[in-house]
Amino acid sequence: MECDLLVIGSGMAGLSAAGWAAERGARVVVVEKASTRGGSAVLSGGVVWTATSASRMSMYGCGDPGLGDVVLQTYPQALAWIRSRGIQVSPAMNVLHGRGYAIDLIHHLDDCIQMVEKAGGYIVYETTTETLLKDDAGKVIGARTVCADGTVDVIAANTILATGGYQGSPELRAQNIHENARNLLLRSNPVSQGDGIRLGTEAGGVFNKDNKGFYGHLVTKSPNWGEERYYTGLSQYHSDHSLLFNEQGFRYCDETEGDHTNTYRTVFETNARAIVLWDKRIQETYATAHVVLSAPPLDKYKVAIENGGEGVRTTNVAELEKFATAHGFDGAQLVKSLAEYQEGATNGWENLNPPRRESAVPLDGEYYALVVYSAITFTFGGLMIDTGARVLKDDGTVLPGLLAAGSDAGGAYGIGYAGGLALAITFGITAAQTAGWK
Ligand SMILES: Cc1cc2nc3c(=O)[nH]c(=O)nc-3n(C[C@H](O)[C@H](O)[C@H](O)COP(=O)(O)OP(=O)(O)OC[C@H]3O[C@@H](n4cnc5c(N)ncnc54)[C@H](O)[C@@H]3O)c2cc1C
Structure with missing residues (x-):
């Protein structure tokens, strides 16, 4: 032929x-x-x-x-x-x-x-x-x-x-x-x-x-994974406004580089997973808003939890620590790292490590946390x-x-x-x- x-x-x-x-x-x-x-x-x-x-x-x-x-x-x-x-x-x-x-x-x-x-x-x-x-x-x-x-x-x-x-x-x-x-x-x-x-x-x-780069997003686990609508439904695009902690309880990247870059960086962390933590302001401004105008807005926390995601919503830092520990993370260190971020974002953004290129706003104390995993779309x-x-x-x-x-x-x-x-x-x-x- x-x-x-x-x-x-x-x-x-x-x-x-x-x-x-x-x-x-x-x-x-x-x-x-x-x-x-x-x-x-x-x-x-x-x-x-x-x-x-x-x-x-x-x-x-x-x-x-x-x-x-x-x-x-x-x-x-x-x-x-x-x-x-x-x-x-x-x-x-x-x-x-x-x-x-x-x-x-x-x-x-x-x-x-x-x-x-x-x-x-x-x-x-x-x-x-x-x-x-x-x-x-x-x-x-x-x-x-x-x-x-x-x-x-x-x-x-x-x-x-x-x-x-x-x-x-x-x-x-x-x-x-x-x-x-x-x-x-x-x-x-x-x-x-x-x-x-x-x-x-x-x-x-x-x-x-x-x-080694790839495009992907941080997602919550779900028995429904594999159904295509969940590829976007369970993606936590707002991780770039949030904080990410590895299993050892430390921040490990500049989250503001973008959720896709956070997904890449998470692969190199233990078990390629993290806790993503955000607050009421981020929830209302980003986690419930359109990602692009052509897609319907979704409450990402709600969709994740309804589909088997591991999460907690709390104003109590001790509860946050308990949640992290129960899911195999170093909860005590996570709380310590959160306190360091809050202090840095308020009085010393220039010393934040890892830095925050686009924004460094202290969280407002109404916490949302999910365990997220790297998911890959293309290499x-x-x-x-x-x-x-x-x-x-x-x-x-x-x-x-x-x-x-x-x-x-x-x-x-x-x-x-x-x-x-x-x-x-x-x-x-x-x-x-x-x-x-x-
Ligand atoms: C849920 C989701 C949402 C996305 N949203 C967006 C978006 O809004 N905007 C955006 O820019 N990108 C988006 N992307 C990424 C975008 O879809 C891909 O980047 C794009 O489709 C890549 O094009 P491609 O032709 O390289 O691969 P594909 O479109 O995947 O095409 C590859 C084709 O090759 C075929 N193939 C594989 N092996 C062989 C073989 N040996 N012989 C013959 N054929 C073979 C496959 O079956 C497939 O048909 C999204 C992807 C997903 C999964």
């Missing part, structure tokens, strides 16, 4: 690349391992957002500046493309440390499939990829795929890897992030298990293994690419014929985060353009 472009993975990055190229006349084959399209994109809130400037990208994304720039520079083109096809786009809204729009994501993905089919290509489901194929000169010329009907070699001028990262593999998480990451709660599609990275490295590409350490989404070899040169986009492409973010859908669509478009479909 021959085509202009082979895309492996039909989530946000893969379908955006496929649709972009097909709209410009490419015959595209999309290979999807699952029985349906969409990956984590269809589980998402659909808010395509990113940082609002290069300095904020560097401050909050913390990744390779050149790759972060691709996201920023391609974002307007991506939004214009979405709008040009009649996809519904909300008014602009603030998201975490950036800004974006809620789009009709299902319409976008299905429209990409229609464009692929209209241009003579197609999408195949329940198909795995055994290996990438190379010619004698070392150029990737397609892939050997396996479906119910047997093995099919797909020959393509260019191949894009877009299988969504490796968060679905406990083994790879343990190897590449930290041993504690083996047991993380998974907050994404379960199919993304590092296949793109395996295929790319076997073909001679380099895995950005120094990048940042993928294949090394250049700013054209071309996969790189270990000598820094390009592996011809092979591109990577979305969570398979490593390095745009470090331990921060500036949008997953934007990362996917901007690198999807970039990869299609590099493949010749401007």
